[in-house]
Amino acid sequence: MKRILVATDFSANAATALTLAKRIALSDQAVLYLTHVFRPPFMEVTGPADRILSTLDEAEKLAEDELLHLRRELQADGLEVKTDFRYGAAADGVLKAITELQPDLVVLGRTGRGNALDRLLGTVASRVALKAPCPVLVVPENSPRRAIQSIVYATQLERVETGALGFVFELARQSSARITLLKINASDQLNLFDDEQFIFDIRQQFPNEHFDFEQMDAPSVRDGLSTYTAAHQTDLLVVANQPRDWLASVLNPSLSKELVLEVPTPLLVCHLDKI
Structure with missing residues (x-):
């Protein structure tokens, strides 16, 4: 494996998935691609336009800073890391990143609850896992952070x-x-x-x-x-x-x-x- 793409939304579960991806990348000396798909937070359009735009800019800047922070942490562990910041819906953005970056493996966390709506429409994890042209490793919530033995x-x-x-x-x-x-x-x-x-x-x-x-x-x-x-x-x-x-x-x-x-x-x- 030469390229591993990790999709992150900066949640605790995404951190668990990243830990597993890091172990695999270190053992295989693979390049790690950190992908975050930014979608502006929902806001009621009731305030001044400049304040709304300022809030959106702040949210985007926070996400970019968090992605860079993760990259620095992983580089300190000896990994080659590239960041990929893009816009849109999560599943569509991750699938587009996979098409462009052509990783050998994709790793992402699962946050869906598996209810009736999830079964019909699918979660981000299920959509990516079933549509990606490469192997996809899905890490569920509360998964133990241990090596693969x-x-x-x-x-x-x-x-x-x-x-x-x-x-x-x-x-x-x-x-x-x-x-x-x-x-x-x-x-x-x-x-x-x-x-x-x-x-x-x-x-x-x-x-x-x-x-x-x-x-x-x-x-x-x-x-x-x-x-x-x-x-x-x-x-x-x-x-x-x-x-x-x-x-x-x-x-x-x-x-x-x-x-x-x-x-x-x-x-x-x-x-x-x-x-």
């Missing part, structure tokens, strides 16, 4: 995931983390191919990588992942996302989107068609 890669062993696996193996090497490939056997999932053959093929493709393989039965993949991560230390959960059309995403939200909204563990979303 245990990675759980959720797979159904029903499709080629070479790109996503290669990315995760590289991340594990840099973090000295152990990897577990986890298959949830659920009634709503296809089981067309031989699991042992898939695992054999993965070991052939990645002969120098070490990983464990586990299976468990559960009513659904989401239930199985929740049960497993609650019982086993999981510093990072990985899912590989498939492209879906708009209608399918509304009628039957993807597992990746549900996990982004709900999972209490840092979640890495990789896109099988883009990695």
Whole structure:
């Protein structure tokens, strides 16, 4: 990894996400891009125009100063840091930054509550995670600030995931983390191919990588992942996302989107068609 983009709104949760991104950047000697999307605060247009403009200018200046302060702190830790200050709606601004800066990884905090409206429209984190052309690491609220030592890669062993696996193996090497490939056997999932053959093929493709393989039965993949991560230390959960059309995403939200909204563990979303 050469470039890591971290989206920040200067909240406590964004600071947690930044801590994790910093660890990854230091281990991989990557350049860190700090992106803040500034949107003017809502104000009642009742006062003098010059006072309103002055308040908006002050808010923008505070945001710029905070971004520069974060850059100085990270540079003091030995990181190469670039700042990216832009305007607009948060998700749109972050996606535009990703298009322009072309990072290898995006890291951002999750602040949505996973309610009905979030499920329909999506939070900033879910929109970015599902639309970005690169892997996106979503850090939930109150996530422990610890190094990545245990990675759980959720797979159904029903499709080629070479790109996503290669990315995760590289991340594990840099973090000295152990990897577990986890298959949830659920009634709503296809089981067309031989699991042992898939695992054999993965070991052939990645002969120098070490990983464990586990299976468990559960009513659904989401239930199985929740049960497993609650019982086993999981510093990072990985899912590989498939492209879906708009209608399918509304009628039957993807597992990746549900996990982004709900999972209490840092979640890495990789896109099988883009990695």
